[in-house]
């Protein structure tokens with residue numbers, strides 16, 4: 115237990131509030147790149163879906179083109195076999211050619227059916243492609259706006275934090291060197307919280323450390339109610355105060 119004038123205890127508590135606020139600002143600033151990355155990743159993912167849909171449309175159109183070439187080939191084959199029909203004299207050869215022509219026509223019909231199916235698929239793919247392009251365009255605008263907002267927010271928070279740090283330094287300079295050193299040491303060891311408010315059970319029987327939540331020993335519970343002393347938590351080592359003692 116350290117003897118600390120109540121005014122100094124109040125200053126330490128205020129300093130802790132300033133430091134906690136600065137830490138929060140820093141945390142907020144640090145979180146921004148990950149938030150921007152998440153937005154960008156989500157956008158890129160949707161864009162990838164759009165690119166895949168576009169590729170599918172191109173592939174279907176190519177497939178249709180290939181099948182159209184095949185029907186042209188079948189037409190040529192029919193024409194060729196019909197020319198040959200005029201030249202053959204033998205009945206078997208004639209029959210064979212007729213069979214070929216029949217076969218070519220049948221194959222051409224099959225290819226045309228495939229082309230019709232492809233046309234339907236192309237229509238659907240084109241609708242999907244257009245919808246995705248529109249969606250991605252809107253998504254990109256929204257993403258860019260959110261990123262700008264986050265970046266502007268981070269820049270403003272940085273400025274605010276720098277100002278808060280300057281103000282904090284001026285305030286800290288007025289606190290005694292020894293207690294400041296103790297404060298800074300505990301803060302560095304205890305995740306930024308050097309001085310913690312104790313929580314008093316409504317019954318008043320149980321008082322616990324606001325830093326680690328462990329109940330104070332009966333002696334510490336008595337100490338923390340005295341003015342001009344600062345308790346120290348046996349468990350976590352943080353400085354302790356009871357709000358109504360220090361500010362009452």
Ligand SMILES: [Zn+2]
Pocket residue numbers: 323324325326327328347348349350351352
């Ligand atoms: Zn504690």
